[in-house]
Amino acid sequence: MRDLWVALKVRLRLVFDPYCGQDARSIRVRCRQGGVLLSGRVENTYRACRAENLARRMSGVADVANELRPDRATRFERKIRTVFGPAPGAPLTAVSDVIEEPPKNDRAVAECASAALQRRQIPVGEAGLEVCAVDRTVYLLGEAPSEAVAKAAEFVAGAIPEVEGVRNKLRVGARTRGTAE
Numbered sequence: 001m002r003d004l005w006v007a008l009k010v011r012l013r014l015v016f017d018p019y020c021g022q023d024a025r026s027i028r029v030r031c032r033q034g035g036v037l038l039s040g041r042v043e044n045t046y047r048a049c050r051a052e053n054l055a056r057r058m059s060g061v062a063d064v065a066n067e068l069r070p071d072r073a074t075r076f077e078r079k080i081r082t083v084f085g086p087a088p089g090a091p092l093t094a095v096s097d098v099i100e101e102p103p104k105n106d107r108a109v110a111e112c113a114s115a116a117l118q119r120r121q122i123p124v125g126e127a128g129l130e131v132c133a134v135d136r137t138v139y140l141l142g143e144a145p146s147e148a149v150a151k152a153a154e155f156v157a158g159a160i161p162e163v164e165g166v167r168n169k170l171r172v173g174a175r176t177r178g179t180a181e
Contacts, residue, residue: 006060007031013054019101020051027051027068034062045132045141046074046102052167053134066169073130074102102133109133113157122153129153129170136164144170 007029015024023042030037036055042048048068055064102110110133114124117131124131129142138157144150150170158166 002060003031003033006034006036006058010036010055010058010061013058014051017050017054020047020054023047023051029055031061034060035065036061036063037065037067039067040069042068042070044072044074044101045070045130045139046106046134049132049139049141049167050134052139053137074132076100076102076107106133106135109136109138109160109162112160112162113138116156116160117153120152120156122149122156131157133163136162137167138163138165139167140170142170144172147172 010031011024011027011029014020014027014029017024020027020042023040026040027042028037028039030039036058038051038055042051048066048070051068052064052066055061100107110131113133114131117124117129122128129140129144132139132141138160140150140153140157144153150168150172153170154166154168157163
């Protein structure tokens with residue numbers, strides 16, 4: 001029963017999040033002995049990282065396995081979001097506001113981490129790994145040519161003052177672009 005309650009809390013948190021809520025129907029949440037499994041598809045890597053970050057912060061969650069598959073890499077977007085709710089003197093009103101994805105503070109941390117990695121000759125972007133940031137936690141995603149590069153990337157990202165944590169999700173030893181088999 002406790003696992004069902006934890007899964008429900010995580011699911012509700014995702015549904016009411018301004019970013020993950022748009023993908024909530026396609027996110028499956030399972031819980032077993034406090035371990036949460038997120039699976040399904042989301043629009044971009046930022047939403048996959050954010051969903052994991054939100055789940056990790058919920059009480060009763062011991063660990064999170066993130067198997068969400070993003071449809072594309074994260075890129076900056078400014079969208080208009082319409083929310084329906086009660087307004088003074090009216091029962092239901094549509095309110096529109098602009099939402100930035102990823103938000104400015106997360107974008108700044110990701111850009112800072114990317115620049116630090118590039119200064120150390122660690123390939124970022126199309127040529128290498130992807131950097132995503134959610135609430136001062138940096139996620140390192142994609143492929144690294146070696147364990148040494150993966151560890152160096154984690155060290156460099158963790159040394160940035162604005163970063164509170166690093167989630168190293170790099171796959172090691174994968175064939176890199178431009179190399180022969």
